Amino acid sequence: MKRCLDIARKDLRSEFRTKQMLNSMLIFALLVIVIFSFAFGPYPENIDQLAPGILWVAFTFAGMLGLARSFASEKEQGCLDGLKLCPVDRSAIYMGKVMSNTVLMFIMEMITVPVFIVLFDYSISNPLELGCIIMLGTLGFVFVGTLLSALTVNVRAREILLPVILFPVIVPVIISAVLATGKILSGTNDIWAEIRILGAYGAIFFIVALLIFEYVIED
């Protein structure tokens, strides 16, 4: 467990030094929101139906950027081999990467959400629920995304392959998170069904990923 923290700390330290990934994720997320606003016109009638979708498209697309780099950056000086030579379980590498990816996602989201609220003029009456949904959705996304990021790292055209294989798998996360976010924004709080799906999704994929990860990064 402590080894996972060390791996995550190493990733984040290196990331915060350049902020390359974080900046591009942030700007990309903001761009998605702005471009959708342009595409739908300044005052679309059904904004309440569109807004949650826009938010989650921004999260997942920006998250995809981070995930794609997560293992690719380890390839640069052969660091992935160096990491695999360390006397730790493969699952510790997975956990470490999950942690660093989650932190990056959370930071991106903490900046994107206020901008989103201002641009679309929402007042959040129940920030706790919103935070809970964003957290669960992000975790589900990162659990699967980190595994598939490792899967594509040694593959031809990995930049193209990762979105193609990741999006169909995270359909349940996107659907549930968008539905729940929509309900929260419109003031209804009946989001139990979505929370159950997101929770189950996260738990199942986390366990499966831990079991299966060693097959993914074997050479």
Add this chain to the structure above:
Amino acid sequence: MIKKVLPRITLVTMVIAIYMIFSPASAIYGPAGEVLGASFRIFYFHVPLAWVSYLAFFIVFVSSVSYLRTKEQRWDVFASSSAEIGVIFCGLVLITGPIWAKSVWGVYWLWDPQLTCALILWLLYAAYLMVRSSVQEPERKARLAAVYGIIAFIGVPLSHFSVRIWATLHPAVVRGGQIGGYPVYVLLINILAFTLLYAYLFLTKVSIEEMSEEIQHLKRQV
């Protein structure tokens, strides 16, 4: 033995099944008891196709798990063969579905839960085939594909739940026609016929793969 008998049984069952679909007795009745148009008979193809795609993807899952456990190449052959057939059958579901939908609801595509799930399945296993085609080295291809074959299938039930919640936001959809009596038998015969067709295609694909493996082996020896 099975390679000789299976195609014949499949052919005979298929002919019987198709004959039954177009027999007058298998007409489908609407909610008010009226006989619905002939286009409704595509339902007899649609449902078995959907069943076979689920079966095929389940076999991909089982083979993938077995491959990771044993690292025996034949499981990988099973998985890839089943996935290819599954994608084709699932594609046919996505073609027959809208044809049916057009005559029931007047539009080709309504985001109804079953069709939406079929679409997600198709995307998942198209992605599975993408994984296979982007890795060259056979051992790694088999291993990564097996991982994705497991991940893809585990997500399916959750996709169903979430799509069902999501679809209730849309105008309620009534599936056309009630079936009972004779049409049920027609449907069952068709499911049997298509399952046999799947088995036949599967065995053929596996033996093609085995032959190409053998050719590679012989090439290596030369």
Add this chain to the structure above:
Amino acid sequence: MISINKLSKVFGDNIALRDVDLNIKKGEFITLLGPNGAGKTTLIKIMSTLMSATSGSVTIDGYDVKEEPIEVRKRIGVISHETYLYDDLTAYENLEFYGKMYEIGELDERISNVVSLAGLQHRLHDRVGTFSRGMKQRLSIARTLLHDPPILFLDEPYTGLDQHAAATFDEISSGFAEDKTTMMATHDISRGLEKCDRLLILSSGEIVFDAPKEKIRDEAHLRSIYVQHTSG
């Protein structure tokens, strides 16, 4: 110390290693020569638990690489032509990270030891991205020695180093390699001969030549042996 038993590795149609048998005694320095694609890197990757074999087994210090990879990893150090270092971290941070991975006690002391061995004390808190190729390779030595492994694998360590950097690398490595069991894969015949106790030539996945250094008269002799065994 290391015993390899009927080891084979197949990549699709391509046989990288074919029934390799090898025993390495404690303290031996082995040079592994062979043309590109002979299987040198594959052999080292399998021995260092990075790759699994198609068949056969490798035992290192009594531990099977497949059954107890973590025990094996604790006992080996790998220096490759890739440095395994993070460009955006400083030398100290890199060593600190690897030190934690190997759970080394009194890490700061250990880091200053290995860094002074590599002659990089003055650059300890600079980012590795600003280092020259030779300095990175020396830091890579420091990284490998951090957990004081009894067994070293060197995979083409001279790739990308100029004459001067290679000489420095030799100087440093001769200092620590004495009491260690070492296997070095290289193209550099003269350096390989100079350092080794025993020479192996690998060609098309098979060990075609295996002799102690005393059997080889000089570099020219080795070159003729090499050509003779690899041209066929």
